[in-house]
Amino acid sequence: MGLYIGLDIGTTSTKAFLYDEKGKIRGGSQSAYALLVPEAGRAEQRPDELLDAVVDAIRGAMQDAKAHADDISAVGISAAMHSLMAVDRDGHPLTPLITWADNRSIGQVNALRKGREAGKLYRATGTPIHPMSPLTKLLWFADREPELFKRAAKFVSFKEYLLHRLFGRYALDLSLASATGMLDLHTLKWNDSALHLTELSPDRLGEIVPITERLSGMDRKLADRMGLHPDTPWIVGASDGALANVGVGALGKGETAVTIGTSGAVRSFADRPATDPDGRTFCYAFEPDRWLVGGPTNNGGIALRWYLEKFVIDEEEGESGDLKEKQALDRIVKLADSVPPGSEGLLFLPYLSGERAPYWNADARGAYFGATLHHGRAHFGRATMEGVLFAVRTVSDALTELGGANRTLLASGGFAKSDIWTQMLADLSGTQVVVPDTYEASAFGAAAVAMKADGAIGDYADMKSGIGILRTHEPDSGRFKTYEQYYSLFKRVYEQLEPVFPEIAELQRGTGVNEEEASENGHSKPKSADK
Incomplete structure (x- = not known):
């Protein structure tokens, strides 16, 4: 076959x-x-x-x-x-x-x-x-x-x-x-x-x-x-x-892949090496005439999952396990959609496990900023989703400075299943967002390399015509204008907190909080490393 x-x-x-x-x-x-x-x-x-x-x-x-x-x-x-x-x-x-x-x-x-x-x-x-x-x-x-x-x-x-x-x-x-x-x-x-x-x-x-x-x-x-x-x-x-x-077919100039699963990443291909004078992004060789430029974020879907597990899911009624988590996720996303862009003045820094691009700061920590008695579960849910996307945009902006404006963002990963979240990305970035129907993009890319090596295709672009489009989101100009104000504030809040992150991180390391949270998030915590 x-x-x-x-x-x-x-x-x-x-x-x-x-x-x-x-x-x-x-x-x-x-x-x-x-x-x-x-x-x-x-x-x-x-x-x-x-x-x-x-x-x-x-x-x-x-x-x-x-x-x-x-x-x-x-x-x-x-x-x-x-x-x-x-x-x-x-x-x-x-x-x-x-x-x-x-x-x-x-x-x-x-x-x-x-x-x-x-x-x-x-x-x-x-x-x-x-x-x-x-x-x-x-x-x-x-x-x-x-x-x-x-x-x-x-x-x-x-x-x-x-x-x-x-x-x-x-x-x-x-x-x-x-x-x-x-x-x-x-x-x-x-x-x-x-x-x-x-x-x-x-x-x-x-x-x-x-x-x-x-x-x-x-x-x-x-x-x-x-x-x-x-x-x-x-x-x-x-x-x-x-x-x-x-x-996902993000092969040409102006085509940028945004992947948000547990963590996240923003990446595009370039025809020559491109490092950032400020050291915000990576540049990795792919083939002798093609380089991958971008940046990973530590906190993607894991931030929303953290919010659900800590503040929502225990209070949800219904089945247990994965079904219960899905019910909670669907509910909080719908609730978040009822809140205006900017979560009525509530910002979330999603750095629950430090951060890689563009700050490369392992001591960065998460924070909600601007909370008042008015803010409820829906606001915190939306702020969490927006915070993840604000972090993604900090990487995307660095790429834009290096290689020109993004014409299209191609979305993949778990977040791409939510049309509310992907529309939010379009509005927050001011860029068209396309959701391809490629299931498991990395596996498909690996198969495409195998096909090229085997002579079944001449170039990866030959596979692009076979990638269907599930949906396309155009940015809303009014929402983008609102998000511009909150995005500027998001970056300034990080800058103000950056000097004190090491102090709180050191206090946490002294209490073993990182180890405890890893165990609570479903990771195994053995008594000793497996040698």
């Missing part, structure tokens, strides 16, 4: 979908796993648990599509950025997988920012100096675990670990390599300053390959578990962010 598997390895689950050559989904499956928080500021996973999830998701998708091994032309891989783990000479894990959400290297980040090296590294690599970065995680290992640092044969991402288990190669695609903070944007090789800073030689890092790199000769046992032939080609693919742009 000429089917392509789009594999999307995310932070909390792995998803696999089977696509035909026209981009139509023929089957899919998902397998979840825990995010471990052994202590405040850490966010880890068990690599073999993720490996099992990959196997289960692909096997489930094959069964859902009633597909046979002969039907599969290739597998394309999307993976979350910034993960890191140490392995020994035999490829066995020496550490858990450390995720993008891990903040243990905040001390190394602060030390770097005090010197001139931080600015040089950002301009050379396009990766802001932040605890998410594998570069700063490596510095933490060198400082805090020197014996382990010396003993490790390699430091790799989960995708490299997976491909080594499948094919015996630590293949690292250009896209993920660029997000490590160690790849030079201009030479597309490991940056000398980053290598010197970490005291690593290139042979202790992965093998940089194009995103269309083709691997075959899979481990037979793992192939059998997935229902694939051992000679089924796997295409290395790219990062989930870049592939989400491909998946």
Whole structure:
């Protein structure tokens, strides 16, 4: 049947979908796993648990599509950025997988920012100096675990670990390599300053390959578990962010992808490297003639979910579990729609878990500002939704300054299911918002890369005509004018609070509040890290 598997390895689950050559989904499956928080500021996973999830998701998708091994032309891989783990000479894990959400290297980040090296590294690599970065995680290992640092044969991402288990190669695609903070944007090789800073030689890092790199000769046992032939080609693919742009068709100038799921991101492609003089955005290589420019926000749908869980859902009547949460979400969104833009003078800074772009401030914290006796549940609900979008706009504005105005925002992620929230984005940004019908954009992007590598398409634009449009939102000029006033105030409130964020963050770290909240938000909190 000429089917392509789009594999999307995310932070909390792995998803696999089977696509035909026209981009139509023929089957899919998902397998979840825990995010471990052994202590405040850490966010880890068990690599073999993720490996099992990959196997289960692909096997489930094959069964859902009633597909046979002969039907599969290739597998394309999307993976979350910034993960890191140490392995020994035999490829066995020496550490858990450390995720993008891990903040243990905040001390190394602060030390770097005090010197001139931080600015040089950002301009050379396009990766802001932040605890998410594998570069700063490596510095933490060198400082805090020197014996382990010396003993490790390699430091790799989960995708490299997976491909080594499948094919015996630590293949690292250009896209993920660029997000490590160690790849030079201009030479597309490991940056000398980053290598010197970490005291690593290139042979202790992965093998940089194009995103269309083709691997075959899979481990037979793992192939059998997935229902694939051992000679089924796997295409290395790219990062989930870049592939989400491909998946929604945000390929040209003025086309910007806005993804809001648990977290959020704003991204667009450029034909040359573009770093920000103020360091607000990232710039990652995708292909030799295409770069991904944008910024991630820590607090997307998780902020609204937090509001529901803490202040709404316990008082809701009805069924328990997921259904109860959906009922609460539907109700609060409808209530929020009854409140005027600006929530009648109530602002929400959504920085519940610090912030990445454009501030790169791990100590930022959430705050409601302007609350009065007049404000009720509907106001707080709308302010929470608006706060997430104000944060997204701070990133979008930085991109506009770098590369020109956004002509269209292409929406994806959980928030795109709500026409109220996507219309709010149009009104708040003053830009047309288009909601494509692409289901699971990163997985579709991974399948598109596999199709290109296999010769089924000539370019990603060939897939664009097959992407339907669910709806389009035009901005309301009156609402945009109102939002301009509140957006200006939103930014000033952040600026006023920025000097005191470190003080409250340090007090919270002393009480273990971060660890407690992670546990309450459904993440596993083991007694010790899984070694």
